[in-house]
Amino acid sequence: MLTIKNLHTRYGPIPVLKNVSLHVKQGEIVALIGTNGAGKTTLLTTISGLLKPVKGSIQFDGVTITKKSPSEIVALGLSQVPEGRQIFTPLTVEENLELGAYQRTSRNDGKAVSKDLEAVYSLFPRLKERRKQVAGTLSGGEQQMLAIGRAFMAKPKMLLLDEPSLGLAPKLVDSIMKTIVSLNQEQGLTILIVEQNARKALAISHRAYVLETGKIVLQGSSEELIEDSEIKRAYLGKDYATITER
Amino acid sequence: MRLLGLGIFAAVIAILPLLFPENYYVTVVGVTMFFNVILAVGLNLFMGYAGQISLGHAAFFGLGAYSSAILTTKFGFNPWLAMGAGVALVWIVSYLVAKPILRLKGHYLAMATLGFGIIIHIFLVQYDTLTGGPDGLSSIPELSIFGWPINSDLRWYAVSATVMLLSILFSLNIVASRHGRALQAVHGSEVAAETMGIDTSRVKVHIFVISAVMAAVTGSLFVHEQAFISPDSCSFFFSIELVTMVVLGGMASTFGAVFGAAILTYLPEFLVVFQDFKVLIFGGILMFIMIFLPEGLFVGLCRLFTHFKQEQKECLTS
Numbered sequence: 350m351l352t353i354k355n356l357h358t359r360y361g362p363i364p365v366l367k368n369v370s371l372h373v374k375q376g377e378i379v380a381l382i383g384t385n386g387a388g389k390t391t392l393l394t395t396i397s398g399l400l401k402p403v404k405g406s407i408q409f410d411g412v413t414i415t416k417k418s419p420s421e422i423v424a425l426g427l428s429q430v431p432e433g434r435q436i437f438t439p440l441t442v443e444e445n446l447e448l449g450a451y452q453r454t455s456r457n458d459g460k461a462v463s464k465d466l467e468a469v470y471s472l473f474p475r476l477k478e479r480r481k482q483v484a485g486t487l488s489g490g491e492q493q494m495l496a497i498g499r500a501f502m503a504k505p506k507m508l509l510l511d512e513p514s515l516g517l518a519p520k521l522v523d524s525i526m527k528t529i530v531s532l533n534q535e536q537g538l539t540i541l542i543v544e545q546n547a548r549k550a551l552a553i554s555h556r557a558y559v560l561e562t563g564k565i566v567l568q569g570s571s572e573e574l575i576e577d578s579e580i581k582r583a584y585l586g587k588d589y590a591t592i593t594e595r
Numbered sequence: 596m597r598l599l600g601l602g603i604f605a606a607v608i609a610i611l612p613l614l615f616p617e618n619y620y621v622t623v624v625g626v627t628m629f630f631n632v633i634l635a636v637g638l639n640l641f642m643g644y645a646g647q648i649s650l651g652h653a654a655f656f657g658l659g660a661y662s663s664a665i666l667t668t669k670f671g672f673n674p675w676l677a678m679g680a681g682v683a684l685v686w687i688v689s690y691l692v693a694k695p696i697l698r699l700k701g702h703y704l705a706m707a708t709l710g711f712g713i714i715i716h717i718f719l720v721q722y723d724t725l726t727g728g729p730d731g732l733s734s735i736p737e738l739s740i741f742g743w744p745i746n747s748d749l750r751w752y753a754v755s756a757t758v759m760l761l762s763i764l765f766s767l768n769i770v771a772s773r774h775g776r777a778l779q780a781v782h783g784s785e786v787a788a789e790t791m792g793i794d795t796s797r798v799k800v801h802i803f804v805i806s807a808v809m810a811a812v813t814g815s816l817f818v819h820e821q822a823f824i825s826p827d828s829c830s831f832f833f834s835i836e837l838v839t840m841v842v843l844g845g846m847a848s849t850f851g852a853v854f855g856a857a858i859l860t861y862l863p864e865f866l867v868v869f870q871d872f873k874v875l876i877f878g879g880i881l882m883f884i885m886i887f888l889p890e891g892l893f894v895g896l897c898r899l900f901t902h903f904k905q906e907q908k909e910c911l912t913s
Binding site: 397398399418419420422423424428429430431435436437438439440444447448449451452454499500503 | 777783784789790794847
């Protein structure tokens with residue numbers, strides 16, 4: 350569904366992504382893990398069109414999107430949940446969700462939009478309780494739910510999730526991860542998830558890529574990677590099991 | 596709720612001239628206020644909702660005003676046709692200016708719009724064969740609607756009030772639509788707005804053009820009401836005054852802009868009694884308001900009177 354070939358991106362003179370290639374098949378959850386500054390967010394913003402690559406190509410659903418604008422990419426069915434949630438704090442929960450369907454309301458998709466609104470509310474009952482509340486007054490977890498729900502409102506084929514666990518309590522991280530899995534299994538969404546919490550990301554994904562200073566250094570099925578000694582050392586913590594399961 | 600406020604406002608405006616038909620503050624200053632309200636409401640869409648800034652908005656007012664003045668006095672155009680031509684001119688100019696300028700943000704955008712306003716002002720002063728230079732243009736013909744001449748204070752009151760109420764209604768509707776939400780999204784975060792699929796540069800250009808056209812229409816009406824125009828009416832200081840109206844009333848609130856325009860029109864009139872101290876007291880009052888009600892007078896007062904979160908939201912949307 351998504352194919353990236355030999356992608357190079359730079360901020361001014363500084364190269365960030367160096368020859369990144371990856372693919373995501375329809376119906377998959379693919380995790381992208383790596384440390385701070387590895388280029389994970391840069392990769393996502395390049396895919397969604399906010400940054401233009403210097404070299405390389407990105408294909409989504411059979412269309413080359415390398416030179417397309419962010420709004421055209423959203424129209425093709427690729428939605429991003431940006432890092433740090435980026436919800437519109439002075440607007441109400443419902444208005445935020447309606448903004449997610451911005452392109453669809455122009456096409457007079459009214460009925461389908463209100464149906465999806467109900468779908469988001471059944472996925473996140475908390476949001477329904479707070480539908481008329483100003484989004485800035487939500488807790489971090491609720492804001493993350495809102496950000497995911499908002500991206501869902503665009504009726505995408507594929508979601509790009511940027512650090513959904515950022516700044517959330519462990520209990521909430523679990524519930525967000527569960528929602529991501531159900532979006533994948535029940536709504537049939539293809540998902541590319543960027544995470545620092547490598548353990549959680551590997552637990553819910555089918556495959557994963559490891560990004561290190563702008564290069565893909567490792568890839569494979571998540572089950573294999575979670576057992577990989579190098580991954581254990583670098584991302585999961587040495588002797589993780591002995592510490593936590595004591 | 597939105598329309599209730601507008602209804603009450605319309606009723607007050609309709610009753611005032613019936614009670615005081617000859618009152619200077621109602622029928623003469625009132626018209627000036629209505630013009631200022633249209634300008635402030637338009638600018639508020641661009642500044643308050645879309646979160647941009649324009650320090651050159653008087654230029655569009657001036658272009659509209661001068662188009663009407665020049666075309667009617669020098670070329671014998673029908674006033675309505677001249678108004679149409681002025682609007683078309685501003686439409687094109689604002690669109691061409693918006694494309695490059697709106698790539699800028701914050702202080703840089705302020706500088707660029709400031710520069711644009713000054714260029715237009717210099718043009719109006721220097722190109723005196725057409726614009727009459729610093730002396731301006733006078734004996735501009737009156738407007739008439741199907742043979743009904745708008746030639747008295749009361750008639751101008753009715754016409755300008757109607758246009759103003761329409762502009763407020765227009766603004767309220769825009770804000771409540773998906774376009775309004777898109778504007779507020781651009782204000783909140785352009786990156787996040789882009790990820791929603793909002794073409795942020797298009798949204799910004801559109802609202803800039805809309806607010807420029809509102810200014811052009813006002814300029815055109817103003818010139819017929821005053822029968823006179825000079826570059827002073829559309830100088831840099833007027834641009835600043837418009838920004839002050841929007842900020843003083845409360846950004847991102849249509850009635851805030853109305854409130855701000857009303858205060859900035861009436862306050863100097865009432866402060867005349869203080870003679871030499873007028874400007875000093877005027878400045879003091881503005882500072883006082885901004886210190887104690889930093890969200891603007893309308894939004895601030897609205898919050899004081901309502902304690903429920905639900906209604907506080909209404910303060911911002913109306």
